[in-house]
Amino acid sequence: MFRILVAFLLISISSFSQKIRVIDSYTQERIEGVEVFDVDNQKTKISNASGEVQVSLKNATSTFIFKHKDYCELTVLGQDIDKEILLKPRYEGLQSVVLSVARVAEKKQRIPEKIEIITKKEIENLSPQTSADMLANTPGVRVQKSQFGGGSPVIRGMESNRVLLVVDGVRMNNAIYRNGHLQNSITVSPFAIERAEVVFGPTSVAYGSDALGGVIHxxxxxxxxxxxxxxxxxxxxxxxxxxxxxxxxxxxxxxxxxxxxxxxxxxxxxxxxxxxxxxxxxxxxxxxxxxxxxxxxxxxxxxxxxxxxxxxxxxxxxxxxxxxxxxxxxxxxxxxxxxxxxxxxxxxxxxxxxxxxxxxxxxxxxxxxxxxxxxxxxxxxxxxxxxxxxxxxxxxxxxxxxxxxxxxxxxxxxxxxxxxxxxxxxxxxxxxxxxxxxxxxxxxxxxxxxxxxxxxxxxxxxxxxxxxxxxxxxxxxxxxxxxxxxxxxxxxxxxxxxxxxxxxxxxxxxxxxxxxxxxxxxxxxxxxxxxxxxxxxxxxxxxxxxxxxxxxxxxxxxxxxxxxxxxxxxxxxxxxxxxxxxxxxxxxxxxxxxxxxxxxxxxxxxxxxxxxxxxxxxxxxxxxxxxxxxxxxxxxxxxxxxxxxxxxxxxxxxxxxxxxxxxxxxxxxxxxxxxxxxxxxxxxxxxxxxxxxxxxxxxxxxxxxxxxxxxxxxxxxxxxxxxxxxxxxxxxxxxxxxxxxxxxxxxxxxxxxxxxxxxxxxxxxxxxxxxxxxxxxxxxxxxxxxxxxxxxxxxxxxxxxxxxxxxxx
The missing domain is CATH 2.40.170.20 (TonB-dependent receptor, beta-barrel domain)
Structure with missing residues (x-):
């Protein structure tokens, strides 16, 4: 009878508990040291080296707050808890995630090239009329305009067919991108952009021809x-x-x-x-x-x-x-x-x-x-x-x-x-x-x-x-x-x-x-x-x-x-x-x-x-x-x-x-x-x-x-x-x-x-x-x-x- 009671208690406890893994939404790497605060129980647990942590799920309205110094804070209800919790990295400091240099997600501290990241929050605050106007506020980038409906970004003294434009991994530069001033950057709406990355200098290993002054992704x-x-x-x-x-x-x-x-x-x-x-x-x-x-x-x-x-x-x-x-x-x-x-x-x-x-x-x-x-x-x-x-x-x-x-x-x-x-x-x-x-x-x-x-x-x-x-x-x-x-x-x-x-x-x-x-x-x-x-x-x-x-x-x-x-x-x-x-x-x-x-x-x-x-x-x-x-x-x-x-x-x-x-x-x-x-x-x-x-x-x-x-x-x-x-x-x-x-x-x-x-x-x-x-x-x-x-x-x-x-x- 005692064994049955213990087994029943273990099953009951496990039904209210779940092991979850906290990972980086871009790199898919497991995150150690995430503080998971249980609002209902007023308790905090820390994810281990494998990014894993055990949480107690008593009801669907339980509230959990995920905190880490390098990631955006996230609040999740118990009914939405899944096996994996995705945290978005903060776009500041050496822990920022870069997607464009190696064409896969990597931490900024591992990349030697200079990169500027334009976040969704920055785009919303700037509220640019075009994506060219968005780039004009980026450190190290100037934008030339021959007419209002355009914008030619200049990076390190190079522009047009010496700067590579990429959208979602697909190069925009084509066979008629010219030397001089180019106005094609406005064909990507700022309302559709979640983030943009500017890589400075030649990035020819990952992107080939045209990436001389840099890459705008x-x-x-x-x-x-x-x-x-x-x-x-x-x-x-x-x-x-x-x-x-x-x-x-x-x-x-x-x-x-x-x-x-x-x-x-x-x-x-x-x-x-x-x-x-x-x-x-x-x-x-x-x-x-x-x-x-x-x-x-x-x-x-x-x-x-x-x-x-x-x-x-x-x-x-x-x-x-x-x-x-x-x-x-x-x-x-x-x-x-x-x-x-x-x-x-x-x-x-x-x-x-x-x-x-x-x-x-x-x-x-x-x-x-x-x-x-x-x-x-x-x-x-x-x-x-x-x-x-x-x-x-x-x-x-x-x-x-x-x-x-x-x-x-x-x-x-x-x-x-x-x-x-x-x-x-x-x-x-x-x-x-x-x-x-x-x-x-x-x-x-x-x-x-x-x-x-x-x-x-x-x-x-x-x-x-x-x-x-x-x-x-x-x-x-x-x-x-x-x-x-x-x-x-x-x-x-x-x-x-x-x-x-x-x-x-x-x-x-x-x-x-x-x-x-x-x-x-x-x-x-x-x-x-x-x-x-x-x-x-x-x-x-x-x-x-x-x-x-x-x-x-x-x-x-x-x-x-x-x-x-x-x-x-x-x-x-x-x-x-x-x-x-x-x-x-x-x-x-x-x-x-x-x-x-x-x-x-x-x-x-x-x-x-x-x-x-x-x-x-x-x-x-x-x-x-x-x-x-x-x-x-x-x-x-x-x-x-x-x-x-x-x-x-x-x-x-x-x-x-x-x-x-x-x-x-x-x-x-x-x-x-x-x-x-x-x-x-x-x-x-x-x-x-x-x-x-x-x-x-x-x-x-x-x-x-x-x-x-x-x-x-x-x-x-x-x-x-x-x-x-x-x-x-x-x-x-x-x-x-x-x-x-x-x-x-x-x-x-x-x-x-x-x-x-x-x-x-x-x-x-x-x-x-x-x-x-x-x-x-x-x-x-x-x-x-x-x-x-x-x-x-x-x-x-x-x-x-x-x-x-x-x-x-």
Whole structure:
């Protein structure tokens, strides 16, 4: 009888007790030292080295609070307790989790490269109009704008096809990403981004070609299963006064034991942008728009019109729609499949940088706009966790992308309209895995393959319009027009294999080694050429490159990190480099069918330190980069010294081609600080300096921004926060510009003397009225300062009042 009673008591106790495992939601590593506070019993238990802890479950409403200094606090009801509890890491200090460097989750203290992490909380506080605006507030990153509907990020003096954009493990860069300024970063909605990571410096081992200046990796909402049916929805609305912005967004998260889903749809409409009125730089008329074109695709005006308010930048408004849908489905305990669909489409986007050009005393162009920019992505990602094979941990991603672009222009008082259309289909396969070589995880082997194929179709048409008064009736005749890229079609393919090895030599030292072999193949065909006769109508360029990196980390103390990275990167010429025909700022770019890859060698060193129980965090990163055989625009006479193109005549030095140069260098550094001055009061600050010149010509390199800084001081409470922001940039002198290439838009500076210095102050606040309702108010550029970001055609926004509301249910 006694045995039966003991057995009954043990069964009863076990029915109210459960062993759970606490793990990192990103790395899937078990977390030791988690405090699990039982609110009902007022008792605390600590997870062991295996991340396991026993909890007592007396009823479904029991409440448990999970706490750890490196993770976000989590409260869970007894009815929701599962075998595994996922904790999200805090995005501060050396314990931050990085997803992009090794293409799998790793602790920041094990990675030698400099990384900036943009969290969902930071995105919500910033409330950017586009993802390009989100990047503009990141330490070490500048963003150039030729028009309001765009944003070209600059990292370590490199941009466009030297900076790699990635979304959910799929590279966005394609065969027509150009040298100069690129506006594709806005095709990922900030409302769909859960986090973004910026990796500085060449990351060619994991990402291959294009990752010279760095990698910007967007991660959309991650999906997790739940023990019972879960659903959460949110609606969002925002209005901005500076451009009459109207933005609405809706998101929905649902999950169960056997599936998880996330949906997001957002729509933004922007009117013409207002610049600042306070001209502290001393140039009274710089940037003002006194005349503009009223021409549209169905309205004709032979001359420009007067702008009654020169501070309004006419022809800058546009609208954009973004849709995201993700599903996560389990195959078994070790394998999940994530299906990902993304769609982004804009309206016509006026090219403000072209529409303010002048010719013969009037505006040069009646029309110059980008047709709807459209990006479609469909991917299937299979994720492996503790799988018993070479595919132990990692993922296989199969993706398809379709990108549509177009450019339409017509000169003032002309009936000839030229339209150029680009369609790119991209097929890719990525396999990224790691294997633990020791049980304690001190030795890891990473490996993977990447296959990418780009198919580019470029077409053009010339139309002479039929006009009656101010109305365009249709087309009266057609004429031949050159395509932007080879009209016979072009392809660009790459195949790569890589491996890297990470070993914790001891508690203080870590070694990282990596190597990648990449082969690229470009084929292009020209059929009909109007302005330029290509001698060889068919070309084939094949290149092979071996790249690698060596990284070493020393941690003299737990809160210190010293890192050194030596790496080699490369970029193979793409279709844009080889075959583009384009005019800008009075210069014409022509093809170069003999272009070779450019190579990069980089040495960087970094130091991170946490003080006063992590209340003060300091970091400094410096680098020196050597570019060899680098590609830059230079004068070309291959197709003659006089060329007629789109109604303009280009002669001698005005005819350029992408050409392999000798050697050049870029060096610089970023200093950052985060401080918790008092309870709830935090300060962030960063300063970035960049310099670059050519060794052979001693000419400054393009895309080198002047020294700039970001800073913020915030009061953060559970119900509300108030943040004061400060941004500044020093001047860039005329002597620091590359005059030959013309990439940095010197003609957009006052009297072509260089970019003046500027500084602005902003204030933002968030108030959580309830757990479901949140309000946000921002006052940007409080003193209504007029300025332009370096290299930009458009003046930055003036004083802007932003109001937003978010409701979840």
């Amino acid at each position: 967007y991660y959309t909402k991650s999906l997790n299963y739940s023990t019972k049916l879960y659903n959460k929805n949110e609606v969002f609305y925002r209005h901005s006064t500076v451009n009459n912005e109207q933005t609405v967004a809706f998101s929905s998260s649902s999950s169960h034991k056997k599936w998880a889903s996330f949906s997001n749809i957002s729509y933004s409409s922007f009117d013409d942008l207002k610049m600042g009125k306070n001209r502290t730089h001393g140039y009274d008329d710089w940037g003002k728009v006194y005349k503009y074109s009223q021409n549209t695709d169905n309205k004709y005006y032979p001359t420009s019109s007067e702008n009654k308010n020169p501070n309004i930048q006419k022809n800058t408004g546009y609208h954009q729609l973004d849709i995201l849908q993700k599903f996560k489905l389990p195959i078994n305990d070790a394998i999940d499949v994530v299906l990902n669909g993304q769609f982004s489409k804009s309206s016509d986007i006026p090219n403000f940088g072209k529409l303010n050009d002048e010719k013969g005393g009037d505006l040069k162009f009646a029309e110059w706009y980008y047709g709807p920019q459209q990006r479609v992505l469909v991917s299937a990602q299979t994720k492996f966790k503790d799988y018993k094979s070479l595919l132990q941990n990692g993922s296989i991603t199969l993706a398809y992308q379709n990108i549509l672009e177009s450019r339409i222009n017509r000169q003032m008082n002309s009936l000839d309209r030229t339209s150029r259309f680009e369609a790119v289909d991209v097929y890719s396969l990525n396999s990224d895995f790691y294997k633990l070589l020791t049980k304690d995880g001190n030795r890891k082997l990473f490996y993977g393959i990447e296959l990418v194929h780009n198919d580019v179709n470029s077409t053009a048409k010339g139309e002479t319009l039929a006009v009656n008064g101010n109305k365009i009736l249709g087309v009266q005749s057609n004429f031949n027009a050159d395509t932007r890229y080879p009209d016979g079609g072009s392809t660009y393919s790459s195949a790569a294999i890589y491996t890297s090895y990470r070993q914790l030599l001891d508690k203080k030292n870590t070694l990282n080694l990596g190597v990648r072999l990449t082969n690229t193949l470009l084929k292009a065909n020209w059929n009909n050429n109007v302005a330029i006769a290509i001698p060889d109508n068919a070309i084939k360029l094949q290149n092979t490159a071996l790249t690698g990196s060596i990284g070493y980390i020393h941690r003299p103390k737990n809160n210190d990190k010293i890192s050194v990275v030596l790496s080699k990167g490369f970029r193979a010429p793409n279709v844009d480099d080889v075959g583009k025909i384009r005019s800008k700022s009075g210069k014409l770019t022509v093809p170069n069918t003999k272009l070779k890859p450019e190579h990069l060698y980089s040495l960087e060193a970094g130091y991170d330190k946490c003080l006063f129980d992590k209340r003060l965090k300091l970091n400094i990163n410096t680098y020196y980069t050597l570019l060899d055989n680098y590609i830059a625009r230079a004068t070309s006479s291959e197709f003659g010294t006089t060329i007629n193109y789109d109604g303009d005549v280009f002669e001698n030095e005005a005819i350029l081609a992408n050409t392999n140069q000798g050697q050049a260098y870029i060096y610089g550094g970023t200093f950052g600080m985060q401080a918790e001055i008092a309870n709830h009061l935090k300060c962030h600050m960063s300063i970035t300096y960049t310099q670059g010149k050519s060794y052979d010509t001693h000419q400054p390199l393009s895309s080198i921004p002047p020294m700039f800084s970001n800073a913020s001081l915030g009061w953060y409470k559970s119900k509300y926060d108030v943040i004061l922001n400060y941004r500044m940039s020093l001047a860039k002198k005329l002597s620091d510009y590359n005059i030959i290439e013309g990439i940095d838009n010197l003609d957009e500076t006052p009297n072509e003397e260089g970019t003046p210095a500027w500084q602005i102050v902003g204030l933002s606040s968030n108030y959580r009225i309830t757990n479901y309702l949140k309000l946000q108010l921002q006052l940007q550029n409080i003193f209504d300062i007029h300025y332009k970001e370096f290299g930009s055609s458009i003046s930055a926004p003036g004083r802007n009042l932003v109001a937003a509301v978010a409701y979840s249910f």
